[in-house]
Amino acid sequence: MATYAEQIAAFEAKRASNVAAMKSLMDEASEKGETLDAEAQDQFDELQAENESVDKHLTRLKSMQSLDAQTAKPVSGDTEKSASESRTPTVHAKAKPPKAAPGVAFARVAKVKALSRLDGETPREVAKALYGEDSEVFGHFVKAAVGAANAGSAPWAGNLITDGGAFADFVEFLRPMTILGKFGTGNIPGLRRIPFDVPILVQETGGTGYWVGEGKAKPLTSWTTSRTKLEPLKVATIAAVTEEMLRRSSVDADMWIRDELASAVSARIDTTFIDPAAAAVAGVAPASLTNGVTPILSSGNDADAVRTDMRALAAGFRAVNNTTAGAVWIMPETTAEALSMMMNPLGQPEFSGITAEGGTFLGKPVITSEYVPSDYEADSGGNPGVTGAVVALVKASDVFFADEGGVAVDFSREASLEMADNPTTASDTPTGGSMVSMFQTNSVAFRAERALNWAKRRAASVQVLGNVNWGD
Template sequence: MSLVPPGRLAGRYLKSLAATRDRLSAAAFVDSLPWEEREVLKAAVGGVTTATAPELVSSIGQDYMALVRPRTLIGRLQHIRRVPFRTRSIVQIAGATGFWVAETRNVPVQMSTFSQLQSLPMRKVAAVSVVSEELARSSDGEAIVLRDLAAASVAMMDSSFVDPTSAAVSDERPAAITNGQPTVAASGTDAAAVRADIKALIAIYTGDLGTGVFMMTPRVALRIALLLPNDVNVRIDIEAGTGLLFGMPVLLSSAVPGTVIALVDGAAVQLAGADSAELRVSREATILMSNTPDTGAPARVSVFQTDSVALMGLVSVNWQLLRAGAAASLTGVAY
């Protein structure tokens, strides 16, 4: 078991580039510090590419994802089906059935039924963080420069994965697994309403309850626990981001809409990617300070002029729901 915290290599890589003016200076900066990863980082900041040293570039991206992935819903969701990008796959719709057979009688046979799924093209979640040069050079800069970038990646992946209003955008992003799936409106705000609403949510959900999981914000989960203080089947651990609700596991994320509780069959989710990332650093960029940079006339900020550093993390990921009804949402939650 490694005692090195996840993300340390990626954080030091970003700091080395953010705290210096060029790659030659970055290599000298790394060499001056008592880091265990000096040789790896010196090669990385020296300008290697996926063509010259794919294992090295990959190790830094994988280290970044080792920090990000366990914080995401897709990283914590059990039973999820992983596939490569752009690879055709099939899903079993109806399986073989066993029969009781009398002595000397023929054994009945039922054919299994399969359906071909669409392959998952590569999609990218990009997060940009701008920090001052002084902050990048600070003693704890490696943790600081990585923290906001990782948090932005987690928040975008989680909200895009479970928000029922998040529709697919052609050639840009997949639909949330709850988008276009069954929904039911919450009925009230007291303990009786919680029980009635969860019962109604289960009624419209057609996935496997054995591999199902509730997803909600920590605030909603805590309010449910306060409404049902004596129910032994309700346990919430805010710090761990998990819990138990009526015997079923709960995953917590602040990126889930605050008025939504989702019920998702992990075995009915197909995932590609989310295992590595590309990290970039720039001192010369001009940043469009907007979350819709392709529309309007957002303010432009020169990273060079403000003595700042721009950091970017690109995560390749895509997903799809394998069966209709294997995800359902309770909306209008006001507990």
């Protein structure tokens, strides 16, 4: 193959030849005192177009020649091996490490920071030892330029919220695990997001409009509102991990830490968000969307009863001049699965589009969760002992939601924990309890916190169906 220099010389000669031919055509017309005839015009235009193409190609050739010169290396032919290599250059490809599973990078960053504190080494050194210099985790700490860890440095064990890509990856992993996270994804409308501590008006009752004849007095209307704001409330969990597990660099160990952090946070959020028994605790936790809502009792278990129940829920919205536009179904996975298996006399699905994972039900999106009560007694007064699932119809735009957008993770080996999911100890009113030392048991405590809050824009934002046993 010709070198770049030889190709450039050939095209420059071609260009010069075309220019000479174009000049000859113009000189001939000038001698006659005429313009170019049709044939000469075509020849001139063809030569001019060809030169434009040659000029562009020359630019490309010269660019490649310059790049080739920059990457050229002197040839050493002193030995048989070097002479052979110079004639057949070898490009060594470096394999890119595979991308970690969703959320694992966040768990690895947390683990590296914890081990850094335990061992008194920089996070960069720990990341290099565990995952190598080519890993995503090591690259994170190189960019972050984290200083050496020490027990007296308060900011050291700060929130992982600043850990950019790793945190975003964890949030994306956490999102489909929670009811809250599914709002605003796919065909599911989003909640009405607002900042923390900003006053908002909550509508208690609506107004009424009137038709008025000419010259007649206009009737007055009134509505009631209340003023409130969403303060940041914390949902927190603590999980203990042995140092042996922490020091393992296997993917399984990293995924275990990730799953523990994610499931602990998501379980409490979902339970509080939808369980009718979850009442508000001032300054601690918000009420669930279904708390305080008088449930409509399911009328039966077959397909006709399902339709009757749906009409009753929709009527609850319309009774207060609200619509079901933008509403979302929230139900247990078992209830959605029962609906998907209902068949009509022709053997076709009675309610197509719904599965245990969600889908659509009667044209509206469905969110399923294992934390929606499936054995709840909705009418203890009239029908004591009768239980069933809870199905909620939530108008997304009528629910205020505030979220800091982060998960704060801290860790400690010096802590002593009350190993229970219902601890009785407190610092404001000290009480005794059985404690386990993290230091004594070679363990590390991970504490995950998320600040968020929600509130219904109006009481009729949610309708609830109780004692649901469809398909039984």
